[in-house]
Amino acid sequence: MLRKLMKYEFRATSRTFLPLYGAFLLAALLLAVFDQMHQTWGNSLPWLDAAALVTGIAYGILFIAVMVMTAVVAFQRFYRNLFTDEGYLTHTLPVKTHTHVTAKLLVSVVWCIASIAVFFLSVLVLSIFNLQPAAYGEIFADLVKWIPESNWESWAFLLEIFLLVLLYLVCGILFVYMAIAAGNIAGRHKVALGIGVFIGAGIILQLVYLLGITVGVRSTFDLWKDIPDYTFPSWPLHGFLLGNIVFFLFFSAVFYILTSWILKRKLNLA
């Protein structure tokens, strides 16, 4: 059922994202073309500067639109699909409640990654007429050279950073899901309660995080002072990354369970 839910989730959301990505990349291409024309013909075409300016503004606006819409669609879709009239269909499908949360989360994460990828792609498109294959070749060659030289620790760092970024994203999305779901427990003033939960839980989360960091740094220094020479071991950095991973993993699980529980036990569709 997860696969089917995700299929329809992608179908519903791609109606927004695909045209937006298309327009964004088109603006990047046009900007690159105008830039190239400017380099070729200089100021002999009077309309060129104006066209480049308009396209540049459009590119900037579309960049903001892509980033904003990535967040808006993720949360609006969750709210509309589960707590408004659309919920009459969603909640009567023979699917476990937590599967709805999983499907929406995974699809939102994919769109976040896609939006970032499209941004990098747009940068590539902007420089399409100035690509220097030799430079890219060098970067690639360096990368290939690095692989045999790198040890398990380098890979561990990469993996830890990747996991941390992913979990940070997941935790953030689930946090907002939980606030939206909690707001809908209220008979009235749903938005106010949702915002209240968001701010209140956000403050608690930050305090817990700061406490964790303080305790972590303090104990690291306590251990470090016993090390005889300044060898700068890498384990404190691993400790920091792994500590963060555990923190975001734990709170992701808490928000996921709370959201699913509210949807199952406290649902009150108007």
Next chain:
Amino acid sequence: MNPVFECRHLSKNFPGKEALQDVNITLERGRIVGLLGPNGSGKSTLMKLANGLLCPTQGGIFIDGMAPGEETKKIVSYLPDKNYLNDWMSVRQLIRFFGDFYEDFQKEAAVEMIQRLGIPMQARLKTLSKGTKEKVQLILVMSRKAKLYLLDEPIGGVDPAARDYILHTIISNYSEDATVVISTHLISDVESILDEAIFIADGKILLHSPVDELREKNNMSVDAWFREVFKC
């Protein structure tokens, strides 16, 4: 065998309002039941509780012996009293959607009914009239071979000709051993197809009886009896 639908001391409160109070209902299989009451009497609340869209304040509601959940949703076909389908989807996409999620959905039956009405399969829901949208919703709901159909005001907002079509669709599509609950305040339109009637007012069940008994006992139609009971 468990009753197909059962409420035990079911109550539901909203802020400042008791929507349902100590409701006890048992429905057996193979019956067409009218859930009859004026606006705001608790009909929709009862249907929403049966579908897990609301959680009871007290008591329980059971479908085939189970509390509302993944398993009951496989055997309940529910028509809400609002437009609840994604209106950007075409009729064809909606049929595929229902076929994807409900094992008991009969795609051929749905396509045949849609085509008989002359509704274009590629038409997006948002381009259809209100009446046609309601017909599409009903066709999708009645194309399932469910054990329990819960139809909330299926004839509420449509013209008399469409009402006949809707009632015909209901009686010609439900399986013999299934139970159909129709909530409405338009009793004269549904009376002829009902086996049982439940009168509900202010969240309380006033009466639950076979319609034949009701007619014999009161020597009047269910519609006339309803007007008598709910006289303003």
